[in-house]
Amino acid sequence: MNRVFNFSAGPSMLPLPVLEKAASELVCYGTSGMSVMEMSHRSPEYEAIIKEAETLLRKLMDIPENYKVLFLQGGASTQFSAVPMNLIGRTGKADYVVTGQFSGKAFKEAQKMGYDVKCAATTKDTGFDHIPVITKDMVRPDASYLHICFNNTIYGTKYHYIPDIGDIPIVADMSSCIISEPVDVKRFGVIYAGAQKNMAPAGLTLVIVRDDLLEYAEKTMPTMLEWKTMAENGSMYNTPPCYAIYMAKLVYEWILGLGGLGVMKEMNEKKAALLYDYLDSQSYYTAPAKKDSRSIMNVTFVTGDADLDKKFAAEASAKGLKNLKGHRSVGGMRASIYNAMPYEGVEKLVEFMADFEKTIPRHKI
Amino acid sequence: MNRVFNFSAGPSMLPLPVLEKAASELVCYGTSGMSVMEMSHRSPEYEAIIKEAETLLRKLMDIPENYKVLFLQGGASTQFSAVPMNLIGRTGKADYVVTGQFSGKAFKEAQKMGYDVKCAATTKDTGFDHIPVITKDMVRPDASYLHICFNNTIYGTKYHYIPDIGDIPIVADMSSCIISEPVDVKRFGVIYAGAQKNMAPAGLTLVIVRDDLLEYAEKTMPTMLEWKTMAENGSMYNTPPCYAIYMAKLVYEWILGLGGLGVMKEMNEKKAALLYDYLDSQSYYTAPAKKDSRSIMNVTFVTGDADLDKKFAAEASAKGLKNLKGHRSVGGMRASIYNAMPYEGVEKLVEFMADFEKTIPRHKI
Numbered sequence: 001m002n003r004v005f006n007f008s009a010g011p012s013m014l015p016l017p018v019l020e021k022a023a024s025e026l027v028c029y030g031t032s033g034m035s036v037m038e039m040s041h042r043s044p045e046y047e048a049i050i051k052e053a054e055t056l057l058r059k060l061m062d063i064p065e066n067y068k069v070l071f072l073q074g075g076a077s078t079q080f081s082a083v084p085m086n087l088i089g090r091t092g093k094a095d096y097v098v099t100g101q102f103s104g105k106a107f108k109e110a111q112k113m114g115y116d117v118k119c120a121a122t123t124k125d126t127g128f129d130h131i132p133v134i135t136k137d138m139v140r141p142d143a144s145y146l147h148i149c150f151n152n153t154i155y156g157t158k159y160h161y162i163p164d165i166g167d168i169p170i171v172a173d174m175s176s177c178i179i180s181e182p183v184d185v186k187r188f189g190v191i192y193a194g195a196q197k198n199m200a201p202a203g204l205t206l207v208i209v210r211d212d213l214l215e216y217a218e219k220t221m222p223t224m225l226e227w228k229t230m231a232e233n234g235s236m237y238n239t240p241p242c243y244a245i246y247m248a249k250l251v252y253e254w255i256l257g258l259g260g261l262g263v264m265k266e267m268n269e270k271k272a273a274l275l276y277d278y279l280d281s282q283s284y285y286t287a288p289a290k291k292d293s294r295s296i297m298n299v300t301f302v303t304g305d306a307d308l309d310k311k312f313a314a315e316a317s318a319k320g321l322k323n324l325k326g327h328r329s330v331g332g333m334r335a336s337i338y339n340a341m342p343y344e345g346v347e348k349l350v351e352f353m354a355d356f357e358k359t360i361p362r363h364k365i
Numbered sequence: 366m367n368r369v370f371n372f373s374a375g376p377s378m379l380p381l382p383v384l385e386k387a388a389s390e391l392v393c394y395g396t397s398g399m400s401v402m403e404m405s406h407r408s409p410e411y412e413a414i415i416k417e418a419e420t421l422l423r424k425l426m427d428i429p430e431n432y433k434v435l436f437l438q439g440g441a442s443t444q445f446s447a448v449p450m451n452l453i454g455r456t457g458k459a460d461y462v463v464t465g466q467f468s469g470k471a472f473k474e475a476q477k478m479g480y481d482v483k484c485a486a487t488t489k490d491t492g493f494d495h496i497p498v499i500t501k502d503m504v505r506p507d508a509s510y511l512h513i514c515f516n517n518t519i520y521g522t523k524y525h526y527i528p529d530i531g532d533i534p535i536v537a538d539m540s541s542c543i544i545s546e547p548v549d550v551k552r553f554g555v556i557y558a559g560a561q562k563n564m565a566p567a568g569l570t571l572v573i574v575r576d577d578l579l580e581y582a583e584k585t586m587p588t589m590l591e592w593k594t595m596a597e598n599g600s601m602y603n604t605p606p607c608y609a610i611y612m613a614k615l616v617y618e619w620i621l622g623l624g625g626l627g628v629m630k631e632m633n634e635k636k637a638a639l640l641y642d643y644l645d646s647q648s649y650y651t652a653p654a655k656k657d658s659r660s661i662m663n664v665t666f667v668t669g670d671a672d673l674d675k676k677f678a679a680e681a682s683a684k685g686l687k688n689l690k691g692h693r694s695v696g697g698m699r700a701s702i703y704n705a706m707p708y709e710g711v712e713k714l715v716e717f718m719a720d721f722e723k724t725i726p727r728h729k730i
Contacts, residue, residue, distance in 0.1 A: 004398030023391035033369030037566035077603035081587030201402035203606030222446030238442035241568030
């Protein structure tokens, strides 16, 4: 077994101890005589797993009691539709901040569905290189919610503050930063996240929703997208993605074992600092994201030469540093250094970057 | 490791060789240096897996070229909404046959969403104990489609014929019988199935749709529920449930290794015959499903005494015959004997039933 360092933006690395535990009990879980994959979701064995997953996540994120935790399917992209269908009935309109591709998709989806949505702010003009300062006056006072994407996977930016917009609920897509650091849940109306970056294999979507926001769903909307139905049925209106939830539980246990989200944040900041400090110390590579908006999960950089970028990704891959190619829409490089990426992986990456810079002078390409 | 016989209606047993293979490569898949769970869905390694899954399924089910194969999320319950949103635009109305709980839910969901749907036939009056004979005159000539549930998990009934209704597309929920026997795909407009009974762990939903039926989607519907969008993106409009698709691929390989769906059908019929022959040979247990409608996947039976039923399920469980309790809505017992249930499991069940009958006379309870 020769494990690589996988810098993929998602799905991405899972903690090795989690994978090893999953492998060891894949065929037979405890004394159940079956795989978790084979368990009836209504069996006591499985109910214990999903309940424990929720309990651990509540502990990890310090989720207040008046918030429901939903384990769903369909990815964040499904929530792009579910958010307005569940919430816009509050006032009939909603506002969006567009800071990258996914927040743009969320906005466009609500538009496509015919809702009265408005872009409160966008950083498109500067290539989504930073997070804008959002103030209350930028949001319509009767907006049902303000939608933001808390960490922008493709552009490597993140909110380093939570907008203060009074009573208007903030709905945050946290797909690429969930459980990477502590977050003040009660400052949000809804937090949602695809699990495949920091939490579990693809196929699980987390929704954390304040319970007073469950009352605005459209009567004719698809039942499966209704948060209230899912909340009332403990995420089991139908069969949930059982195995991905079990994997999430193992990941929560792993983080709690390390000391929780405070420790996780320190570890993530240390990894990100190693990479950003190197980037700031040289001129061969450029980091497009503005310093005050830098993500600690997704670090983007470019050489400024598309052929050189390509060569970089290929040579890194040959050395076991995988998936460093930037998103197809922006090019360049992107190192996704989620919770499960060891410090050693970032060390190896920085070593490789320094070697590459020495070996391949720009004009030689 | 002491594996039990798991008669759960779903999620349920997976083939032991499939689980063992999955466990052996969970931490590291081939020479990739990572778990399948960690692979970018856009990586060549993962693209090879999802393409192979589709190729094998097409071979297994003999799916014509003008049908798209979609690997989705959300379960059959999400398709209860997606079916009318994608198809009812053809004519503005649709008909449903209600033969149990899930076909009833599909019908009610379309009603709830405000569509013009009509119940073409139901067997509710006789406790859903059989499949009705559906003829063309029972369906509105301008129906966009006729929706049926091909195998009724809860009531243990199945269609032993495909309704002949001319050009009106049949949409069939095959969640509990998919890939259990050959089926003439071209007689259907759409086949869909939750994967967690015969195909993979929960969290994967299969949709097989004739390509001319992709043109009727509502403009304002959630993009993630649009079959056309998913077809155009090879099921990767967003991140698919990668690991469940990989598991499905292993299951397809297992069935093809046994000889394909013809052999699978023989094996399933042999298991079902063992149980039904026993049920027909005695009077202690009654099988509520009419003989001409019996499912070979879900076999229901009752003692006629709720306490005795309860005792049966509990004692069977203690002997390693798990999850024989009938669905909470109907009581009694249900033995789900999907593809992965070995013949030996049914033998043990029949032995247990005979012993139970001898040991616990009805009047002793």
